[in-house]
Amino acid sequence: MITILYGSETGNAQDYAEFLTKRLRYYKLKPTVAALDDYPLKNLITETKVLIIVCSTTGQGELPRNSKKFLKFILKKKLPSDFLDHISLTTFGVGDSSYPQFNYAIKKIHTRLMQLGCKELCGRCEADEQSSEGIDGFYTEWETTVLKSLGVDVESEGSKEEVLSEPDNKVTIQEECEDVLVPDSVEFDRKGASLLKGTVKQNARITASDHFQDVRHIVIESDSDISYYPGDTISLFPVNDDNSVELLLQSQPHWIPLADKPLKISGSPKTEGGLTSNLTLRSLLKYHIDIMSIPRRSFFMTLWHFCDESTEDGEREKEKLKEFSSFEDVDELYNYANRPRRSILEAILEFQANLNIPVEYIFDLFPKIRPRLFSIASSNIKDTGTKNRRIELVVAVVEYKTMIRRIRRGLCTKWLKTKVAGSEIMFKINKSNLKFDLPSEDPPSPTTALPIIMVSPGTGIAPMRSLIEEKIASNSPQPLYLFFGCRNKEKDAFFNDVWEDLQEQKLLNYFPVYSREEEDAKCKYVQHKLIQQAKLVGELILNKRAIVFICGSNGSMPREVRITLVEILKKIGNLTEEEGTKYLADMERDKRYIQETW
């Protein structure tokens, strides 16, 4: 009757949803929890009376990947205005007010569900990462209201019982069976839809060997025909290394004799990309369970139940684990896990002496490995006009140090390093539906074709490379302008030779800018270069209706580029601040201003 759904890109919103689920269970309520896209929609009619949605916002105010299907359904115009009038709704948005489309996803969901007849259960919440209270501060306030609205007497002692409910997806080991040796090839044997297989043709470092960052140029050749466009991404499915899996197994000695027996998972276990075949405990841990991610609050909320408190040490450890799962002192978990980027595996190893994790709970307890998305850096068009099977990527290897002595390595990074030339690899192509020409151009001619201004520091170059290759291969008359930023010309100017070559052939207008070449350079970043070229940029946008495409790491870059463009419009177009801002907003609406940041 109570349904908790989440839309989550990084797992943050999911954590709040799962945390709330567990909290409600303490108060003897029986909520169902699922990703927005995993919940059978018909159950909204047949099962749901109270609907609680937790959702973050990604991209340009869009919904996360695991909620697109849900949105697509509720947006149908044919749905009547009392379609969901049997539902009481409350929503919690996980957002960041430094983005112009602050909490847009939850706003969209909430508004639409109200249009479809939902009543409000209680006040809703738009949490702001930028606020001094953080998302947690918003959550606790909202949770209190939700609990009250559900008739829970939070004050009364007897209403709450901290018991762990049965696992939703119970893992059962078939102990009577013989051990199975699961071959490594199951990595390519997943049940997920639209998965493709290919071979890595190249995995080469393209930054100088003395450069701080290892950036790889990866070339994949698909086994089958593929179709993609500039702006599309691919999902890769990383797996744990055997050593980490072994460490986890050793930490739970009672798992060891069971590790290679076949197992079953009850319910409908969900994981993006689907489960591999012939599951055993060992292969489940290797291919699906994310032990390298940072442990979240909802993880500790289940974990502390498994701590044996019969000894003094155990009692103390249990108390600590429980502390990590509460909001009493929010810094506690942050300082232990998030700040030093401690992994789940490391946390378990620290507490292993008194931890006894029942096998049945493994799927419920641990987060699942999520596919990693990368922008495609190549074009699908062959010189001959036919389609090729190549996909190229530009991937920055994630390696850094925190207070923890051991170097932090991204799970995907570590795994990708093992994918040397000749290795097989599984992937999925995700459509972005970005358009880099407008329908008005027919027939396209050099005088009317819309120019494209590309702004991309660092590995943001990936989709630009795809776009440039595509436009040149298809003899597009659209003039191309590339503003590329990096540290040093000799160290991390990706594909510099290619761009210079195209510049010479008059196929590309290339504006590189380096931040570490000269100490006191005035022009360091892409936004500086844009201002330097204000007249050109302003005229391209105002007179030639240029499309602006920005890609790179989020944070200050996209914001500063935006401010810079408003300045340019003011200067060149004699617009006021307000007019300039509106001009950009209109461009954005007309899809002439495209921003892909991560």
Next chain:
Amino acid sequence: MSILLLLHPTVVANEDQTDLVLTTKQQLAQQYPNDHIVQQIMDRVANKKVALDDGSFNRVVYLNPNQDKSIPVATLPVLSDLLVAGGSIEGDLPSDQDLDVIMNGLLIDDGVWIKPKYEAVQLKKKPVASTLNASSGASKSGLVGKKLPMFKKLNKPSTKIVAAPAPALTDSNTNSEGEEENSMKRKLQETKLSYFSDDDDDDGMDDDEDENDDDRVVEDELIKESDKFQLSTSLITPRSCDITKKKRRKACKDCTCGLKELEEEELNKQSTLQDSILGKMAQSATLEAMKIEERLKNIIKFEEKDMAEIDFTIEGKTGGCGSCALGDAFRCDGCPYLGLPPFKPGEAITIDSFGEDI
């Protein structure tokens, strides 16, 4: 009895269609010589601009020469009410609104809509199901016979709902009771379920291009709508942080306030501390090794006193808290061991267990 001839507004507006009205009227008069014919414009009837008595017509004939034959759902109950039991609606009717018609308690027989007589038994024999395609489920469980709920009027949408889609399935004001209510609920549920196509729950759906984008609400419109909804009035915000006394310790991604530098400095300091501890450990290991040479290779045995010794390298630190060995979860702020794995006094640990990166 009487016949109501309903005219679509365009019929009256176009002079060249007056003939059409006349012919229709003549035909009706010939066909039903005993009946009185009343002529009205559809919109006026639908909006109750004209006073017509409920249950006063045995036949409603709709004249609509336009391509679009659709009738607003809210109008259906008005028309139904005008009919006597057993009366019918015929003429230019839409063929794609069967579900709406059924939901309004009317039956469909060969393109004619019939208001059922209250004697349910005989009507059950009517081949209703065959006229309902996908949604036959809704008809089977007996829509006939009972008073059906009233419907929301289209022209009085609640002020909040602006872009909301037209049709409505229920009127929340209806207060039917008991069994009847349950059966209504079930029926309503079935009707609601008819809005799901099979692929809505399909896993593999990435691109069902058969559905037009025009059939969907534009996402951005919802943002504009959200203002009209005054969503902000129901917003929950955290109580001021002055009360909770919690301060933010995490630097923003693009920190400019200096917290990031502070964090980095702290990190470097910690690293230096760790280096010094590891150095001492190595030294201690050498000493130990010299003492017990062959017996222990590569293994260090920490005694309580060794640890204390190492711990004293930190200014202002007494090493007396006893938690340092327990791991980061239990270590104090500024503990020199932060970032190193837990260890226990008297327990043998190898340098290896510190991992590959030392």
